[in-house]
Amino acid sequence: MSESITVAGVSVEPGVRRDLAPTASESFTGDRTTLPLTVINGSEDGARVFVTAAVHGDELNGIAICRQLLELLDPDGLRGSVVVVPIVNVLGVQIGSRYLPDRRDLNRAFPGSHTGSMAARIARLLLEEVIEGSDVGVDLHTAANHRTNVPQIRIDTTDARALGLATTFGAPFVLDARLRPGSLRETASERGVPVLTYEAGGPLRFDDDAIDTGVRGVLRVLRSLDVIDEAPAPAHEAPMILHESRWLRAARGGILEMEVGSGDHVFGGQPLWTTVSPLGAERSVETAEEEGYVIGATTLPLVQPGQAVLHVALPGDRLPSEDDPTDEEDEEDLDLPPDR
Ligand SMILES: [Zn+2]
Numbered sequence: 001m002s003e004s005i006t007v008a009g010v011s012v013e014p015g016v017r018r019d020l021a022p023t024a025s026e027s028f029t030g031d032r033t034t035l036p037l038t039v040i041n042g043s044e045d046g047a048r049v050f051v052t053a054a055v056h057g058d059e060l061n062g063i064a065i066c067r068q069l070l071e072l073l074d075p076d077g078l079r080g081s082v083v084v085v086p087i088v089n090v091l092g093v094q095i096g097s098r099y100l101p102d103r104r105d106l107n108r109a110f111p112g113s114h115t116g117s118m119a120a121r122i123a124r125l126l127l128e129e130v131i132e133g134s135d136v137g138v139d140l141h142t143a144a145n146h147r148t149n150v151p152q153i154r155i156d157t158t159d160a161r162a163l164g165l166a167t168t169f170g171a172p173f174v175l176d177a178r179l180r181p182g183s184l185r186e187t188a189s190e191r192g193v194p195v196l197t198y199e200a201g202g203p204l205r206f207d208d209d210a211i212d213t214g215v216r217g218v219l220r221v222l223r224s225l226d227v228i229d230e231a232p233a234p235a236h237e238a239p240m241i242l243h244e245s246r247w248l249r250a251a252r253g254g255i256l257e258m259e260v261g262s263g264d265h266v267f268g269g270q271p272l273w274t275t276v277s278p279l280g281a282e283r284s285v286e287t288a289e290e291e292g293y294v295i296g297a298t299t300l301p302l303v304q305p306g307q308a309v310l311h312v313a314l315p316g317d318r319l320p321s322e323d324d325p326t327d328e329e330d331e332e333d334l335d336l337p338p339d340r
Helices: 059-074 088-096 120-129 158-169 184-190 208-224
Strands: 005-006 011-012 016-022 024-027 030-032 037-041 044-053 079-085 136-141 149-153 173-176 195-200 240-249 254-258 271-276 282-288 292-298 308-315
Touching: 005 037, 005 240, 011 016, 011 037, 024 120, 024 149, 030 088, 044 120, 044 208, 059 136, 059 195, 079 120, 088 292, 120 184, 136 184, 136 208, 149 158, 149 208, 149 308, 158 173, 158 195, 158 208, 173 292, 184 195, 208 292, 240 292, 271 308
Parallel strands: 044 079, 044 136, 136 195, 149 173, 173 240
Antiparallel strands: 005 011, 016 037, 024 030, 037 079, 149 195, 149 292, 240 308, 254 271, 271 282, 292 308
8 A cells, every 4th residue: 555755744645746835944035935846646656756956046947847747747546756846946046047146056055954054954955855765866957057968867877776767768868977065966875865967958948859858758767667657768869878078168269160069979080160250260170189979068159268168078988087077167156155
């Protein structure tokens, strides 16, 4: 017989779907800051899965993915439970910002605390009410400002369970990405809950392919855990597993003319982009040093020297690169005291 589950002090009976909004903290105006979520408790026992989106408040594709999932998932006949949190960073979404209003990055605030900053309290609430007790999680993201990502899953590929689920998800790429201190994925992993970080599209817009691949992917993960009976075919062919990536940067300033696109397979010596002066003179042609896959790109048409242009991942096992695989640049301007 299946059992009721309790989230934020509310018991949700088998076969029932419940919208909840537990309080995380209070805003500058004294209003409650909540964590809006939906609990879908299946009529039969099974795995517990969570889906989170908009931990970064300008990353909106996940909100659309959650909305479609909530339309598709029915507690009747579901085995186990699914907790969907379409907007983790409510205040960030309200102002179209990756960060919270105090500039803290919620995805560096885990495991959080009950007495810390806004970020710490939201993180703690999510951890205690949603992440802990789950078997698997999917955390939905997009690229940072002025960039776009090809749909991809980021995991620690040495975690066999995560690798299996990531392959099932059916995004075109699976990227081996180390755990970031203070991230949702690290905190969940430390508690034995594998999390697939889905990165797709760019901020402040809806990207159809990113959303479609994400919806199919989550449903495929739910099917593989026997939570639901059917799942759509993967949006893409078998994913390419990539172990190392780096951003390629502009050598010259000017107007960017791309020679390749997101998702392209590129080879050593192939032209990647041309930089042209505003007066029309060609300034440089950047070529690939080696084979790789374009997994992310700038969306800005103008560049300065040193600016990241293409995120390229190398196929197969290689030694770690000097350059960081993820969006480290976006953290550099943060000079905040420890979040405690
Ligand atoms: Zn993000």
